[in-house]
Amino acid sequence: MNNPISTKNAPAAIGPYSQAIEANGTVYVSGQLPIDPATGEFAVGGIKAEALQSLTNIKNILAEAGMTMQNVVKVTVLLADINDFAAVNEVYAECFSAPFPARSAFAVKSLPKGANIEIEAIAVK
Numbered sequence: 001m002n003n004p005i006s007t008k009n010a011p012a013a014i015g016p017y018s019q020a021i022e023a024n025g026t027v028y029v030s031g032q033l034p035i036d037p038a039t040g041e042f043a044v045g046g047i048k049a050e051a052l053q054s055l056t057n058i059k060n061i062l063a064e065a066g067m068t069m070q071n072v073v074k075v076t077v078l079l080a081d082i083n084d085f086a087a088v089n090e091v092y093a094e095c096f097s098a099p100f101p102a103r104s105a106f107a108v109k110s111l112p113k114g115a116n117i118e119i120e121a122i123a124v125k
Contacts, residue, residue, distance in 0.1 A: 009060035011035040014112060020061045025125040027065045031078065031118040032057040033111070047084040047116055051091040054119040059095070062123055069096055071123035075103045078118040082107035088117065 005020035005027060013019055013030065020029040034043045034050035035057070043053035059069055077088060085105060092103075101121070111118050 007064040010057040027123045029121040031120040033115045072101045074122040077105040
């Protein structure tokens with residue numbers, strides 16, 4: 001009963017996975033790199049611009065599923081540099097409102113395509 005969610009307003013998957021899957025009213029959004037779907041390139045302007053692009057990609061995928069960022073209950077943030085944590089928090093706070101979703105943030109050794117950030121989300125109708 002998995003329903004794939006796909007939109008041209010977010011970058012296409014770069015491997016054998018879906019942008020998102022809806023199962024029983026829950027949408028699982030795959031990790032979103034800071035790729036601008038219009039250009040296929042990373043957002044320009046540093047980690048804040050990159051975080052905003054990743055979150056915008058999630059927002060656009062959720063819109064395709066008939067949801068908003070208010071439906072998000074859990075977020076995972078992967079960072080190439082944990083020193084970017086505070087800057088990402090600033091952007092994150094602009095994209096969500098209280099009650100904020102549960103969240104985990106991790107520093108990782110590397111991310112696909114040499115990205116500095118990747119963000120995934122779970123949303124419930």
